[in-house]
Amino acid sequence: MLKELLSISEMAKLRRITAETLRHYDRIGLFKPAYIDPNTGYRFYSIYQYEVLGTIKELRQIGMNLEEIKFFLTERNTEKSMRILEKKHKILQRNIKELIDLEKSINEKIENFHKVSKEGLFPGIKIYTFEDRLFITKNTKISNDLELSYGVIEIENMMQEKAPLIASDRLGVLIEKEDLLSENYSSPTTLVARTNYIKDTPEKYVIRVPKGKFVCLRHYGEIWDRRESLTQLMTFIKKHDYKLTGNALQIVQVDISITDEPNEAMFEIQIPIVKH
Missing domain, CATH: 3.20.80.10 (Regulatory factor, effector binding domain)
Structure with missing residues (x-):
């Protein structure tokens, strides 16, 4: 049966990352769970957050650190996103040449x-x-x-x-x-x-x-x-x-x-x- 809320382990498995990574993202305010059970403290994530987590994962793959990703995800718009990606692209090109x-x-x-x-x-x-x-x-x-x-x-x-x-x-x-x-x-x-x-x-x-x-x-x-x-x-x-x-x-x-x-x-x- 399809459900909207996923446990931390379920979301981690879907995105092929560790549950500890999700906990760390929560601690630094990068990616917060949709709901925290007040009795158990268990974190739950909405399936609709899946794409945001995917964006974070891909930005990590192109070399962004967590602070850069945090800035990228804050008040996004097309112009801001383009500037950030162009800057990162130039860095990647330089790294590729060095390699x-x-x-x-x-x-x-x-x-x-x-x-x-x-x-x-x-x-x-x-x-x-x-x-x-x-x-x-x-x-x-x-x-x-x-x-x-x-x-x-x-x-x-x-x-x-x-x-x-x-x-x-x-x-x-x-x-x-x-x-x-x-x-x-x-x-x-x-x-x-x-x-x-x-x-x-x-x-x-x-x-x-x-x-x-x-x-x-x-x-x-x-x-x-x-x-x-x-x-x-x-x-x-x-x-x-x-x-x-x-x-x-x-x-x-x-x-x-x-x-x-x-x-x-x-x-x-x-x-x-x-x-x-």
Whole structure:
């Protein structure tokens, strides 16, 4: 038999929410029962309140908090409702964009991690072609772990992506061409991070690395343990009659963001070259 008044459990079941949620809505004055039994204190809701409760549920689904919903339901009219929904829609659009960017970043990390795990420390020196890349930097020279730690904080604060550095091949240092030619391999280097977004970033903090061929070698160990690898690379370049075309990059492939084993830390040195 159809009835107008429903118990709190019946209304909760109809709307697939909990009875405690309805009690909370009552306590804060958002959704009051149609009738409260004076003897038992039991709450009863009218079937005609079903749609109002549905509106509350849907507004929660689009991200409104309870105070916003309370305001929305007070003295409603078409113009007021439209303004509130348009504002919430803009927020949702922004959140969706952030989630899309985050998904893209995570997918990139997974692909890179699979690549690194599969290849590991590949034997010998390889030549790869990289597309145009953008890096940001604070142009601060670093030469030890303390300076590196503070430098990473600066770089992270500059980046506009979500979770840009964890499990990625973005963070690294720039090794000056002059230092390579003079074999000054332990000189201070510039911390950089590859990025997809430079909007609002001052030009002085942007480094553009053009598309080209790079002689590459991966090595395990600390970021400063590069002398042997650089010696191998420079010997290879001279032996095969290549010419350096710019500064080298030493890019993190595996770091403490994905392992706490120091012997698993791995970097790739990339030196841009052309044939003489």
